[in-house]
Amino acid sequence: MKRVCILGSTGSIGVNSLKVIKQFEGEMEVVALSCYQNITKLAEQVEKYRPQQVAIVDSSKISAFKARCRVPVEVLSGVDGLVEIVKNPDINTIITAVVGAAGLLPTIRGIQESKNIAIANKETLVIAGELVMQEARRHGVSLLPVDSEHSAIHQCLHHRQPDEIQKLILTASGGPFRTLPATDFEKITVEDALNHPTWNMGAKITIDSATLMNKGLEVIEAHWLFGVDVDRVEVLVHPQSIIHSMVEFVDGSIMAQLGSPDMKLPIQYALTYPYHRAPASITTDFVQLGQLTFEAPDMDRFPCLRLAYEAARAGGTFPAVLNAANEIAVNAFLNRQIRFIEIPQLIETTMKAHQNHAHPTLAEILHADQWARDFTQQTI
Numbered sequence: 001m002k003r004v005c006i007l008g009s010t011g012s013i014g015v016n017s018l019k020v021i022k023q024f025e026g027e028m029e030v031v032a033l034s035c036y037q038n039i040t041k042l043a044e045q046v047e048k049y050r051p052q053q054v055a056i057v058d059s060s061k062i063s064a065f066k067a068r069c070r071v072p073v074e075v076l077s078g079v080d081g082l083v084e085i086v087k088n089p090d091i092n093t094i095i096t097a098v099v100g101a102a103g104l105l106p107t108i109r110g111i112q113e114s115k116n117i118a119i120a121n122k123e124t125l126v127i128a129g130e131l132v133m134q135e136a137r138r139h140g141v142s143l144l145p146v147d148s149e150h151s152a153i154h155q156c157l158h159h160r161q162p163d164e165i166q167k168l169i170l171t172a173s174g175g176p177f178r179t180l181p182a183t184d185f186e187k188i189t190v191e192d193a194l195n196h197p198t199w200n201m202g203a204k205i206t207i208d209s210a211t212l213m214n215k216g217l218e219v220i221e222a223h224w225l226f227g228v229d230v231d232r233v234e235v236l237v238h239p240q241s242i243i244h245s246m247v248e249f250v251d252g253s254i255m256a257q258l259g260s261p262d263m264k265l266p267i268q269y270a271l272t273y274p275y276h277r278a279p280a281s282i283t284t285d286f287v288q289l290g291q292l293t294f295e296a297p298d299m300d301r302f303p304c305l306r307l308a309y310e311a312a313r314a315g316g317t318f319p320a321v322l323n324a325a326n327e328i329a330v331n332a333f334l335n336r337q338i339r340f341i342e343i344p345q346l347i348e349t350t351m352k353a354h355q356n357h358a359h360p361t362l363a364e365i366l367h368a369d370q371w372a373r374d375f376t377q378q379t380i
Contacts, residue, residue, distance in 0.1 A: 001027060002021075002027065002092065003029050004028060004029065004093045004094070004095060005031055005032040005034075005086060005088065005093070005095070006034070007082055007085075008035070008098035008099065008121070009033040009034060010045070011099065012200060012202055013095070013097035013146065014095070016263045016267055018049065021271070028271065030051045031051055031088060032051050032054065032086075033049070033051050033053075033055075034056070034081070035054075036058055037057070039056065039065040040068065042054060042056070043069040046069055046073050047071050050073075052073070052088065052090065053074045053076060054085075055085045057077070057082065057102065059077040062077050079105060079106075082098070086113060093118060093271070094107075094110045094115045094117050094118065095118045095120065096110075096119050096120055096121040097120045097121065097146070099204050099205065100327050101323060101324065103121030103124045104124050104128055107119070108128075108132060108362070111132070111135045111141045112135060114139050115141065116144065117141060119144065119146060125224045126217050126322075127365055127369060128362065128365050129220065129224030130224070132224070133224055145270065146267055148266045149218055149222075149245040150218065150225055151244070151265075151266035152245035152256070153247055153257075155257045155269070156247040156256065157247055158274070160247075162227055163250070165228060165248075165249060166232070166249055167247075167248045168222055168226060168228055168247055169245060169246040170215060170219065170233065170236070171235075171241070171244060172215045173197060173198045174237040174238075175196065175209045176193065176210055177301075178237065178239065185341050186340075186341055188341075189340075190334060193206070194207070196209055197239070198239075204331075207330045207333060207334065211302060211304040212305040213308065213330075215305055216304055216305045216308020216309065217308060219233045219235065219305075219308055220308060220319055231313070235305065236294055236296070237294065238293070239293060240289065240292055240293065241261040242258050242260070242289065242292055243257070244257050244258065245257065259282065260284045262282045265282055304326070304343065304344045304347065307322060308322060316358040317354070317356055317357045317368035318351065318356055320365050320369045321354045321368055321369075323369070324369045324370075324376070325346060325350035325376045326343070328376040328377055329346040329347060329376060329380075330343060338380060346376055347376075350372050353375060354371070354372065354375075
């Protein structure tokens with residue numbers, strides 16, 4: 001029996017995870033849920049799935065949630081609540097679907113509690129990949145990727161040895177501005193950036209996809225998850241989003257994982273690993289699709305991808321700084337404080353001002369994260 005905690009249950013990954021769990025009733029059970037502040041949806045989920053516990057990060061919403069929720073449930077609050085909830089002994093699997101650096105501490109705690117992790121919170125590995133992977137090895141914990149790209153690579157690498165790998169190829173849709181001339185980037189609005197051509201995601205991830213920062217973060221995540229040098233992780237733009245990623249082996253053969261762009265597929269695989277299980281509710285019609293196309297990413301128009309590679313090569317606390325600066329910049333853009341083209345400018349300014357720490361401790365990572373947030377906010 002998979003007894004599941006979903007951190008970030010009201011977001012798109014969390015909602016789809018609950019749909020998958022519902023299909024395997026009797027084999028999977030919801031033990032705990034969490035949200036940031038969407039208490040309306042959380043209350044609906046509690047009434048439907050009857051978890052033992054919930055955690056609400058925005059503690060100001062606790063009273064309203066208790067007044068709204070019509071079934072008994074233990075309520076925890078704040079980031080401390082996320083850390084506390086993963087310690088529940090009835091939980092054996094955690095889906096980390098929170099957005100941003102908030103996923104780091106509960107993920108580490110979950111690993112230390114020997115829970116298996118279905119990881120959709122890429123920022124955890126971006127900012128503290130070395131520490132997280134060390135903890136996972138120490139506690140014998142599996143980190144099963146939920147991102148469609150990393151799930152694809154995980155499936156292609158099944159039981160392969162590291163010395164068989166030539167490179168990993170992460171595919172990207174290219175986002176809403178794939179063909180937009182650079183001269184028009186100054187005119188991009190929040191509404192334009194939120195109009196993703198393929199995936200239905202939360203606001204922050206959608207903006208990251210528009211800047212290609214999401215793909216940059218995935219490069220760093222892949223480096224840690226699969227133990228492949230960052231310069232052997234390549235990004236390839238594939239607008240149809242049917243090939244989710246590929247692995248090129250040292251003999252020149254290439255293995256790809258394909259499927260319709262639906263997040264329930266990688267979520268289900270993470271929860272049923274190592275098996276592909278029915279129901280086969282999602283199919284791909286290649287005749288109707290017609291063609292698959294590819295192109296190189298343009299790092300001049302999308303400098304966030306270049307900055308992610310630079311942070312990954314520098315290592316240390318640079319990835320944490322990259323991520324923190326990006327979170328602040330994206331939030332400022334969504335709040336219409338800055339323009340779209342200023343997102344990478346702010347990140348680069350913050351990175352240039354940072355003094356790197358190699359092989360950082362958790363305390364040094366958290367300090368770098370907070371420093372970058374403060375510096376970027378002051379720059380804005």
